Amino acid sequence: MKKILFLCMALVLFAVPRADAAPKWQEVADRIAQMVDQAVSVYETGDYEGARDLVNTSYYGIYEKEGLESVMRSSVSAKETSLTEYQFYKVKKSMKNGESVDTVKQEAEKLKSMVNDNVKALENAHGSSGWAAFLPAYLILLREGLEAILVLVAIIAYLKRAQDEKHLGTVYNFSIAAVVASFISAYLFNTLLNNTTGGMSREVLEGATALFAVVVLLLTSAWLGGKANKDNWKQYIDGLVKESITHGTARALGMAAFLAVYREGAEVILFYQALFNNAAADVTMIWAGFGAGCVTLALIFYGMQHGILKIPLRPFFLFTSILMFLLAVTFVGGGIEELQEGGVIGITRFEGWPTVDLLGIFPTAETLGAQLLVLLLGVGMVIYAKRRKPKAA
The missing domain is CATH 1.20.120 (Four Helix Bundle (Hemerythrin (Met), subunit A))
Incomplete structure (x- = not known):
């Protein structure tokens, strides 16, 4: 939990208020x-x-x-x-x-x-009270951090379940590297690039990162799902203990963590910079919202991590595999939407359709079409795995 609190704190320390800018x-x-x-x-x-x-x-x-x-x-x-x-x-x-x-x-x-x-x-x-600063600070961190937390929970729970906690450091190191990369990206977007170029570049980078994360999440989902097809669970875990997870696999899991954190990191920093710039006398309430968001994310992380570890082995692999796949569906919707905002992809909007931002659901043909393709790919992966199972037995 200390690691999660550190990541949350590091993400926003860059976003210090500027005394010369406080528009309403x-x-x-x-x-x-x-x-x-x-x-x-x-x-x-x-x-x-x-x-x-x-x-x-x-x-x-x-x-x-x-x-x-x-x-x-x-x-x-x-x-x-x-x-x-x-x-x-x-x-x-x-x-x-x-x-x-x-x-x-x-x-x-x-x-x-x-x-x-x-x-x-x-x-x-x-209204005009301090809640006008507290609520956005709290909800922005909660919304942007939740997806990253879900990815980290699944990866960390897997390593602990496989009794290979020595590779937890790799995951945390990749996550911290993502925070550093977020600082650099936020600086580039906020300082070196002009308003238009910086905004468009940021959207395109966030969209491309999300789509790359989709590929990693799909591969991870298929890999975890494959582990759920083992006939002898105890033998599988014993094999992991003896042979350990390869460095390549650990790096792949670390990369999934990196992409999950980085995708949200620069955005959180820039969001908080904007909040501070518009805060006037409500800076304390922004920090209060940030602190409450960190605590909420840490509690979610702690509760999910310990809850997942209590799941029996086969359902555990199935659950984490499904979680990774659903996150891939969410990420592809958000990634396409970012590319639309960056002007890379056109927009064909369905009027009156709902927007579910947390699930990456946006009422456009492009985002929904991409999510449908990922869903069909998931169905194909399941069918392929089931057809392979008798041959492997």
Whole structure:
């Protein structure tokens, strides 16, 4: 548990408040509106590319960088946040397609209205008390940390069950390396790159990392599922004790931990930086929310780890295999969504469909299609394993 608390603390120490920046959410909304209006004016001159660049800056450099997107998603409504993000996309799409000025203005006005609605929703949800700083700090850490905790729990429980705890250090070292890599990435995105380039690069990197993690999680899921097909559980464990887990396998498990932590790490740091910048006098409540989030994650980690270890051996392997697979489905949805935000993949939205951010479910054909492919791949893996079983027996 000490390791988990250390990882949580390390993730946010980088996000120290800046005394020279303390805008409120309405000020953020006003800045977005000004830049969107400027984009429309530029569009009227015929500079379509310049207009789109300004909309990109209003999204990546203000809506996302200043933390309005993350606070809305974590503490108010993931669905409303996704709708607002989609409206940014619609404004850019109308400009790219060379729509009439009236059409572009209509989409821009709708966007400004939705951003203002975001701010009102935040005010209604949090009011002006310290809870307005506490709740986002708590919920952001909880939401972003939970997926990483689930991966770590499954890996650590497996190593303990296999009586090969000497490789736990490898997993923890990879996790700490992910925190260091998160610091570096956050610095690059926040300091060296400009608002638009940095935001787009961050989304693309997060999306690519998530998709790479999907591959690792699927391989790990298949590997753990294969262990559940052993006929002699005691003999298998005895073999692990004698031969131990290979260094290659340990590194593969460590890489899964690295990707799980890194995928969330830089994002958490940048989210907290935005919270501190918007905190004014509520910095203490942000730290309180952070502390409560760390304690909650540590309790979840402790409870799940000890609960999993009490599961009989065959169900244990099946459970951890299924957990890894479900996380792969979640990661692929989130990864595609990040690439959509980065402008790499288009958006075909299903109006009225729900958004379940925690499960990586977003109402677009691209995200749902990718998740369906992973589900079909999982079914194929199970069928293949069952057909191989009689031959191996």
